[in-house]
Amino acid sequence: MDANEFRKHGHAAIEAIAEYMENVNDLPVVPKVAPNFLQEQIPADPPKHPESFDQIIKDFNDIIMPGITHWQSGKFMAYYPTGFSFPSLIGEMYASMLAGNGFLWICNPAATELETITVDWLAKLLGLDERFLSNSQGGGVIQTTASDSTFVSMVAARHRIATYYQDHKGLNLHDIAPKLVAYASDQSHSSIEKAAKVLGLQVKVLPTDSDYVLRGETVAETLEADRHAGLLPFFICATIGTTSAASVDDVPGIVKACQSDENIWIHVDAAYAGSAMVCPEFRHHMQGCADVDSFTFNPHKWLLVHFDCSCLFVKNSLALTNALTVKPYYLRTKAQDQGLVRDYSDYQLQLGRRFRSLKLWFTLRNYGQSGLQKHIHDSVGIAQLFIRRLSNDPRLELVAKAHFALVCFRLKPAVCYPCTSNSQRNGGQAASNDSRATNENGAALQATNAKMLDLLHLIQQSDIFLTKAILHGKVCIRVSFGSFKCSPEIVEHVWSVIRGCVDQVVPLDESIVV
């Protein structure tokens, strides 16, 4: 394909993309395909000779599209949203045009410096402490995913404590590794466990309270006991917006619990909820974040930027680069030796990197702070509408306090296992989720969870996509908003589908007291 043929197919792609986004809500959100559906439609061997691009695009439409899960559909409410916006998409196009690899400053000065500037913009939009800005000892960097951000933070934490023990006690990493402990909560993302597993280090999962919040007291008690047992705490992850419930950990309490130990690296995973901090009304959730070592959030989730674009901010860049820099002869440059530039490959596991700051720059400018805020407000407003509908149904209850644009609900145990209804009522309306969970006997929980799986199964037959979660043993349905193709009309539709499914699982029966 030469430039002229590209013009033809490129313009056609632009039209296809525009039409797709205009009509995506009409497509089935989850494809009706069985495993290995594609194998039967695509030759097992690569083509020997060039095939026409017209045929390729025809096959894309006929074979691939029916197997796509439409993340951008307003009816996609599973997992977390993945960012899309038109300026971001055009940013990706220009990045593909340049098709460079910015591992060193000299490999792409504009990409490197635009990254520094745009991550600083993000830090300011979120109200991060100024020690996370690039003109301090810290700064931000774009990683592929929050998994990567968390991973390199844990590597930096391990390097820091290993250096300390080397310098102060003459011990090497292998001497202390068996005693190192990383901490997560029972609501932390699996990437913390994965990072520790990959590094061959121990991770302890701490319990959260009835609101799925990791409390400072829990951390303080655990740290004391673990130190007493001769262990060496070196990393803790606090989450702002947990994966299942979007709960917010007690960051100030955790900071306080760790403050006497400079070898504990506090990492904040705000992969999802970080984007909400562009709105001042959510900023109170950031309390304590000025005192942590690293903070990550994914503009590619809820800030209209295409995947991949996870931002990691660290208080001390050297802690990261000391742990990650390997500089062979062929990667050394004068500008770097003189300390004039950042080589972002020293901030990540990989060497190569795409020009991801371009889509970020296009998006932040084309939306502006006010446009980003509007997107967050719209998503939260839609979630609130859904909660209002839900709250009017006597058979359903929120399992967790709804934060941001995430809603977790389930059938009330009294509906699924009626004999518990009296004890429930005796507990009174003031009973917290937690005491109710305690009161809930095993049979009631089991019955409720079984009905919930029935309900989920039924909803999955319909044309919306949402996922399950389990919160302290309670199976729930997790509805995540954030697509800019969602609307109040879609929420009303989704609600009517869900209510219809609930009707099938537990018919509205006046005799059941809930």
Add this chain to the structure above:
Amino acid sequence: MDANEFRKHGHAAIEAIAEYMENVNDLPVVPKVAPNFLQEQIPADPPKHPESFDQIIKDFNDIIMPGITHWQSGKFMAYYPTGFSFPSLIGEMYASMLAGNGFLWICNPAATELETITVDWLAKLLGLDERFLSNSQGGGVIQTTASDSTFVSMVAARHRIATYYQDHKGLNLHDIAPKLVAYASDQSHSSIEKAAKVLGLQVKVLPTDSDYVLRGETVAETLEADRHAGLLPFFICATIGTTSAASVDDVPGIVKACQSDENIWIHVDAAYAGSAMVCPEFRHHMQGCADVDSFTFNPHKWLLVHFDCSCLFVKNSLALTNALTVKPYYLRTKAQDQGLVRDYSDYQLQLGRRFRSLKLWFTLRNYGQSGLQKHIHDSVGIAQLFIRRLSNDPRLELVAKAHFALVCFRLKPAVCYPCTSNSQRNGGQAASNDSRATNENGAALQATNAKMLDLLHLIQQSDIFLTKAILHGKVCIRVSFGSFKCSPEIVEHVWSVIRGCVDQVVPLDESIVV
């Protein structure tokens, strides 16, 4: 920006991309900018309100473009090429349209299955052993970079030996970690050292022979000595196409040296040269690869596919997934439990992943095997032309046998340090590179290296981009071909520039006998 405004700016982007690729050779390949050039041109704070996209694109052209290193220019001969082709670019556009995240099969069935099919295609195009195909116990997966591919291979290797010692000796990872050794050569890519550093494990760098090849005998001797010293070898990286010289390690010899020890994971890094294996005449370099544990190469380097797209093939998928899988409740699906599908997040460090098989599919089909072969042939032919010009200049010599499309040359020591010329001549023409290096006295090497840095500096003033390398102490200039915008005309131009610079550093002087 709505769909209609996107149409306008999207079509404009298509025209801009086509024009860029038509004219990229006329742009200065390395930008004339100083560190922090961008800071002065972009506001320190993000915009409060939306800015027009016309203004954004104007700034892109006025501010960003002057700071871009043009990797797609035919005059870019630094590092390794980074892939570009029009079908690949359109593949990225459609992937950006769908903007999904395929961490589980259900998250994007078509993306998952297309990945399985296209990496199988690649395995067949390269002639990989069928045990690397997905219908065996092995298979391929797309990673972001070869650094990632190598890293997860090392993690799998460590997991395998740890499991062995757990099962057979009741030892845990911390018991054996201090004794684990990974092996690389002095020509291996820095990602091996980085992977070991990140994992906190020891890496030994083995010497290569005079052709920069890691020999089986070297490996065998080292393994014996290390085992005798109580160490536990667990990972070795053999390279096909080393970073500095594109040399090819003695894979059959290395396989033989390791064959008695099933705990040594043999990883082949063919990041660059793997693409050349689409041509049968290079296949002899693959000897021994049927017997290794993992093989990685980057279609995003030399196979016309946009970054990021690194393929990792493993003989035993379970070795990889056992080491990497962490499956919380919210990521469990029925299809996965039943073993019907692959969830590619279990094959990598990250959870999230882009739809990268689409650009691969578009490119492989639109070029076909014959088109891919032609691209490799063209690059190699261009390198051969460059070598012919070089060989006619009595002041220059190849430092390494030229492999694939990479050329490393330097000034002859006799030119830089004339008093060595006699001893050189006495050595006779048959002297190998190695014996010459040995004969080369310290002063001659120092003088030659100093002149080489002068030469490099001069060349860097001109409008071509190539990089330096150091090969067994000899500084050389490394010219890497592979851009599809390169041509014989450009090579003639580049050669005339280089010759002009050589003239300045060491004028052609009939009195110097070379």
